[in-house]
Amino acid sequence: MDYQNIKFEVDAGIARLTLNRPDKLNSFTAAMHMEVREAIEKVKADASVRVLVLTGAGRGFCAGQDLADRAVAPGGAPADLGESVQNYYGPLVLSLRSLPIPVICAVNGVAAGAGANLALAADIVIASRSASFVEAFCRLGLIPDTGGTYFLPRLVGTARAMGLAMLGDKLSAEQAESWGLIWKCVDDEMFSDEVDKLARHFAAAPTKGLARTKQAIYASPQNSLAQQLDLERDFMRELGYSQDYREGVTAFMEKRAPNFKGE
Known part of the structure; x- marks a missing residue:
């Protein structure tokens, strides 16, 4: 596909999807949504x-x-914003959460509105020190969509979620890290190298185990302790038969670095 609004490439096990409308701060249009969807389908396949x-x-x-x-x-006639959430933003968030691989969001600058919550849909969020997060919806009389009302209270608690959502103040990347909203904030000059280092780490990691870790953690808020223990039992049983587990144990016994295949 000849992309006009994104960049997409795959190399050495790493897929990179770059929102590419820099003159518009990479804001979403219907066309960009369709290109992102196409790229994620390629990742799945x-x-x-x-x-x-x-x-x-x-x-x-x-x-x-x-x-x-x-x-x-x-x-003019009002726009049906619910249709936009139903057809574009909701499916995008669910597609990222359901990918059976780690998803890194590298926040290189301002992440506002749906952009802020799209970042929070990733498994690991790393941000440059100059980046910021803004829940700008309240300025338009709207609510934080793209999963915002789900992610915010779970990540930072109700009080801070309310403040972010109802005031729309800019939150620095450093403060976002301090609050537990994101995984890590790094200096701008180190940002690209840190993202690449993290991507290479996951590209060589036991992918199936990470996929089940992701699935288990996201399931835990809806499960009782007994249900979560059952899920852990089932996943451990499955992973105990995997090639990567065998390789991990063998490498440990042989005192060498493991060569995981993601199987």
């Missing part, structure tokens, strides 16, 4: 891919929805 890195081109990660793409003219 490619068994060689063991990690996905999602980032933005230019000085920002993503400013959310491009309002010009669904502008409401004075006196």
Whole structure:
């Protein structure tokens, strides 16, 4: 596919998906949604891919929805924003959460509105020190969509979630790390190297075990302790038969680095 709004490449087990509308701070249009969806389908279909890195081109990660793409003219018919969430943002969040590989979001600049919550849908969020997060929905009389009302209270608690959602203040990457909203904040000059290091780590890791770890952690809020213990039992039983587990034990006994195949 000839992409106009994103960049997509796969190399050495690492898929890189870059939102590429830098002049618009990588804000989403329907066309960009379709290209992102196509790229994620390619990731799902490619068994060689063991990690996905999602980032933005230019000085920002993503400013959310491009309002010009669904502008409401004075006196015009209102836009059905629920349709946008149902057809685009909701499926995008679910597709990232259900990928059986780690998803890294590399927040290289401002992440606002749907862009902020898209970042939080990733498994690991790493941000440059100059990056920031803004739940800008309240400025338009809206609610934090793209999973915002789900992610925020679970990550930072109700009080901070309410403040972020109802005030729309900018949260620095450093503060986001301190609050537990993201995994890590790194200096700008080290950002690219840190992202590459993390991607290479996951590309050589036991992918199936990471997929089940991801699945188990995301299931835990809905499960009782007994249900979660049953899930852990089932996953451990499955993974105990995997080639990567055998390789990990063998490498440990032989005092060498493991050569995981993601199987």
